[in-house]
Amino acid sequence: MERVVGTIARGLRCPIINQGDQIEDIVVDSVLKAAEVEGFQIQDKDIVSITESIIARAQGNYATVDHIAKDVQAKFGDEPIGVIFPILSRNRFANCLRGIAKGAKKIILMLSYPSDEVGNHLVDIDLLDEKGVNPWTDVLTEEQFRNHFGFIKHTFTGVDYIEYYKSLIEDCGTSCEVIFSNNPKTILNYTKNVLTCDIHTRERTKRILKANGGEKVYSLDNILSKSVDGSGFNDVYGLLGSNKSTEDKVKLFPRDCQPIVDQIQQTLKEKTGKTVEVMVYGDGAFKDPVGKIWELADPVVSPAYTKGLEGTPNEVKLKYLADNNFADLRGEELQQAINEFIDNKGEDLIGAMEAQGTTPRKLTDLIGSLSDLTSGSGDKGTPIVFIQGYFDNYTS
Numbered sequence: 001m002e003r004v005v006g007t008i009a010r011g012l013r014c015p016i017i018n019q020g021d022q023i024e025d026i027v028v029d030s031v032l033k034a035a036e037v038e039g040f041q042i043q044d045k046d047i048v049s050i051t052e053s054i055i056a057r058a059q060g061n062y063a064t065v066d067h068i069a070k071d072v073q074a075k076f077g078d079e080p081i082g083v084i085f086p087i088l089s090r091n092r093f094a095n096c097l098r099g100i101a102k103g104a105k106k107i108i109l110m111l112s113y114p115s116d117e118v119g120n121h122l123v124d125i126d127l128l129d130e131k132g133v134n135p136w137t138d139v140l141t142e143e144q145f146r147n148h149f150g151f152i153k154h155t156f157t158g159v160d161y162i163e164y165y166k167s168l169i170e171d172c173g174t175s176c177e178v179i180f181s182n183n184p185k186t187i188l189n190y191t192k193n194v195l196t197c198d199i200h201t202r203e204r205t206k207r208i209l210k211a212n213g214g215e216k217v218y219s220l221d222n223i224l225s226k227s228v229d230g231s232g233f234n235d236v237y238g239l240l241g242s243n244k245s246t247e248d249k250v251k252l253f254p255r256d257c258q259p260i261v262d263q264i265q266q267t268l269k270e271k272t273g274k275t276v277e278v279m280v281y282g283d284g285a286f287k288d289p290v291g292k293i294w295e296l297a298d299p300v301v302s303p304a305y306t307k308g309l310e311g312t313p314n315e316v317k318l319k320y321l322a323d324n325n326f327a328d329l330r331g332e333e334l335q336q337a338i339n340e341f342i343d344n345k346g347e348d349l350i351g352a353m354e355a356q357g358t359t360p361r362k363l364t365d366l367i368g369s370l371s372d373l374t375s376g377s378g379d380k381g382t383p384i385v386f387i388q389g390y391f392d393n394y395t396s
Contacts (some may be wrong), residue, residue, distance in 0.1 A: 007389045011032065011382025020058035024263045026058075027194070028383055029167065032271065040388070042272045047387040049371035050265060052241070052282040052303065054383045055254040061232035063224055065248045068099025068239070076104065076216055082187035085205065087198040088120040088154065088161040092297050093393040094369075096220070096239050096249045100195065102173035108190045109165060109365045112203075113140075113180045116221040117198050119293040122161065124181075138337030142166075155291050162240070184208045192245060196372070197220070199240060199299055201370065232272045240299040241282060254280065265306050279305035281385075284369030301368035311365050369386050 014030040015021065027050055028127050029139040035042050056062075081104045088111075101107060115121040115136050128135060131148045140148070142162065153160050162178060169176040179186070184205045186196055192215040196205045202219040202227070209217045221238040226229065234241070234255045236371055241253030268276045282298035302309075371385040 004231065005389070006392055007387065009370055010038070010040075010379060010385055010386045010388075011374050011376075012382050012384040014054075014384055017054040017057045021058045023055055023058040024260055024267065025346055027264050028267045028271065031268065031276075033384055034386060042268070042274050042276065042386065044275050046274070046276045047267070047309070047367060047385075047389045048276055048278045048391055049367060049385040049387060050261075050264075050280050051181045051371070051375055051383040052254050052257075052279070052280050052298070053243070053251065055257060055260060055280060056232075056251050059232070059256075061234070061247055061252045062253055063094055063228070063231040063242075063247060063252060064250075065099040065102060065232070066226045067231035068096060068223060068250075069102035072100050072103030075218055075222070076193050076195070078105050079107060079193045079216065080104075080106040080191040082108045082191045082194040084163070084184065084187050084194060084196050084198075085112050085117060086199075087116045087118050087199070087297060088122070088159075089297065090093055090164075091244050092145070092159065092167060092242070094164075094222075095244050096197075096242065096301055098172060098248075099227050099365060101169040101174040101176075104174050105176075106175045107169050108187065109166075109169065110187050111178065112182050113145075113163070115292065117201065118297050119287065119291070120154060120161075121292060123152055127141050135182055138181075139183075139186050142178040142180075142384075144177075146179050154199055154291075177320050185212050188213050192216070192299065196221070199297065199349065200254045223361065237299045237303075241297075245311070246326075252300065253282070259307050261304050275308070277306045277308040278365055279309055279367065281364075281368035284372030285365050286369050286373075295372070296370075301362075302364040305364050312360055 012030050012034045014026055017026065027048065031042070031048055081099070081101060082101070086097065094273070111122065114123045114125045127149055133140070133148060145162070151160050151163070166176050166178055179192070180189070182198070185208060188209065192213060194209050194214055194217050196202055196209065196219045198205055198219075202221065206217050206219055221236070221240045223239045224233045225235050225238040232252045234252050236255070237253045239250070239252070242250040246249045255367045257280045261280060264278045265276060266275065279302050281302050283296045283301065285296045285301050287294045367387065367390065370387065374385045375382050
């Protein structure tokens with residue numbers, strides 16, 4: 001029978017994961033049980049996508065505010081610390097900031113504006129135009145910012161992040177000065193000791209700071225890159241990718257994920273005879289058109305994946321073929337012509353007109369976005385996503 005369905009993404013339920021659980025066995029058992037109960041067949045090139053959260057939970061990769069404070073104190077001592085370019089997120093940064101504040105005597109908090117790195121806005125960009133403020137050149141104090149824009153709450157959370165972050169710092173007994181600038185060099189007028197909290201631009205920021213007189217310069221991936229008093233850690237990403245767990249604890253991004261995905265692939269091969277691709281995913285990589293938030297607050301979409309997920313799609317645009325190459329054909333004749341074109345397409349379509357408008361992103365970024373949207377961030381209870389037909393095309 002002719003196939004009438006392409007890609008299918010299923011969110012799979014599994015037990016609540018706790019520290020010490022054998023995550024590889026739980027994932028395999030959940031996939032096999034779902035296939036049996038729902039009546040689908042596991043095939044070669046199917047994909048098992050696992051949220052980073054349950055792997056970190058199984059690893060027990062947690063740290064407390066005090067662990068963060070001890071690492072910050074060890075790196076900066078009692079010098080004033082410039083904490084620059086944090087994202088505006090209670091979930092992502094509040095406990096990190098508490099830990100930083102507990103390890104410092106004074107913090108100069110420098111916020112980017114009109115928005116943070118991932119699109120959370122402190123102020124609407126149209127207001128900047130109205131007030132004649134240039135975010136690329138103008139440095140504002142907290143008083144100047146308030147005089148221009150008043151007290152503005154975040155569209156989704158209802159939080160005034162300036163007030164919120166300042167209160168978190170001061171509640172730890174640490175003095176705080178807030179300034180606003182998009183130029184990393186600004187902070188060096190206040191202190192030569194800087195913790196830069198941006199995610200995807202951190203290496204550039206550190207390079208600029210060090211080249212212009214920065215002395216002790218670290219980024220969030222340098223904090224808890226090693227265990228502190230038995231805490232969790234991430235040797236590659238440190239605090240990047242962490243989430244609030246309790247009021248005084250964070251769950252870190254999982255570490256050593258490659259052996260996990262390889263083991264799951266091997267076990268599924270042994271049990272089904274099929275080669276299934278496996279990946280770990282965090283945030284997807286997409287932007288919300290209303291809140292203007294770019295979702296990717298994790299350092300990467302996928303910290304580990306099996307070899308079959310390397311690369312980017314190599315696809316042609318069906319509507320381009322129908323409107324151009326085969327504009328004079330209709331019906332079955334058109335379908336046959338397109339089938340033959342796809343069957344004979346080259347292995348590298350970069351620059352080909354037939355590929356224009358396709359998505360030249362990494363497979364793991366695309367699949368991670370599909371997985372993140374499928375599993376959601378709330379109470380769906382489906383931290384494993386099973387994807388079929390992703391590598392199919394019109395001829396399959």
